[in-house]
Amino acid sequence: MGDRTAQGAVEMLTEPDYEAMVIGAHPDDNDFGTAATCALWASQGKKVVWVVMTDGTEGSEIPSQSDEELMLLREQEQRAAAEVYGIKAVEFLRNRDGHLVNNEDTRRAVVKLIRKYRPRVIFTHDPTSHIMAPDPDEKPDATGYLNHPDHRATGNIVVDSIFPFAGNPRSFRELLAEGLQPYRVHEVYFFGSTQTNTYVDVTESIDKKGQGLMCHKSQFNPEDNERMAERMRERAAAVAKDAKEKKGLEMRYAESFRRMKLHIPPAPKEETAVPAGSEE
């Protein structure tokens, strides 16, 4: 690192504005990964912003449907869901669904949003999750899960944007002219991870997750919709069971994440001197 006191040096900000930014690939990914945690935090007065990387235009079974129509419909559904959770702002980056790549343009767009909102925490897809499958001999009736390339691309774009680019004064210097100063994110919470280490008790907010997901009407048929709240509760109960087994935590419903700390702010200094004689 260079000399921050040198003439022309730009300060790296560490004071957050928003509590959390959630960055997912498709409309509804942020909901599945984080909705109950976000709804809980929003109910505690914390500011949360959601970012959707792609236009969601491959999320339909109808090839003849126009891309424009589907994109606008899915954005509307995502806004309606975000309102259920109490999310303050939603940003749509409109990259082409199914074709997302980690490049200069996609990183610049994410760095710009990180510097604009200065979130303390960023949630995103775990980019290291790729092939998730049980041993077929141990679980002969279970199928595996191949993580979507857009999810992996999103995770990689976001981690690269967090470090080094969002905090580096010499990266994307054109953003300085827009008043977007370098900023250091404090923590990352990865969802869709096989290496979870953190559980959030979402007993209070789990029903909002089902309710919000039902706003994505283009994605689920009506019978699924009816069972959505129940499915979300079942899944969150299984995560809570895991929290008990792994960490001895008592929760009824939980969401889990792989959490990493990147910046720990220094403890606030004592503002007033201790009066003489007050200590034994």
Ligand SMILES: [Zn+2]
């Ligand atoms: Zn997705």
